Amino acid sequence: MSPANQLSGVAGETTVIWDFDRTIMDDDSDRWVVVEMGLNPLFNQLRQTLPWNSLMDRMMEELHSQGRTIEDITNCLNRVELNPQIISAIRAAHDHRCDLKVLSDANQFFIETILKNHGIYECFSEIITNPTFVDKEGRLRIFPSHGSNVQPHGCNLCPPNLCKGFVMNRIQDPTSQDTKKRVIIYIGDGGGDFCPTLKLRDVDHVMPRKDFPLHHLISTSSIPIKPNVHEWSNGEELNKILIHLIDLVLPNAETVDR
């Protein structure tokens, strides 16, 4: 075994990648805004005709045309509650000097607003999602993560706007020495989390939310899954498992020969 293949106990070498909707947040942030801001009828009317990403951008246009402001959307997002156990898991992982990233098909504005409101935005080194900006008329615009000018990612598991496996390839950059020693813990629930799960190695860990699509896909997959699988049902379990994994990877790491 080359030293590069051994786990090392140096802090900061564990990366914890978090999905957002139905993982960090128990609900779905897009659903929350649509329902709370009374957009259901239009949403349902357009659901079949627009890709999800464009649909949410269209919903923001609707809010703007109704005279609803960015502040109104912020106030709506500030009513989202997060499970205290999940907040505590995020803080603990950060305190253990893990590198935390969000990888989500929601959008930058929703995620940042919610994380900031709960005082945990600073715990993350990166938020990889569909980008947003507020235009000069005060309308929130939502764009595809991979951009409209980028070549299609060619992945048939993922929607065109975001392939999380494509992003995972970048995080796992094989030319970086650092990557070989880095252990990844991936936490998610959705079908979109299956593609990045397939990129994980046998030293990595995936934490699927029990009885959600990722869990089903892992359980029934004909493609072998390399990472260790740890399912969770609620914030308390997520917290317990994550802290256990971090403890396992960090202090005992020198003795683990892979």
Ligand SMILES: [Mg+2]
């Ligand atoms: Mg999710």
Ligand SMILES: [Zn+2]
């Ligand atoms: Zn993909």
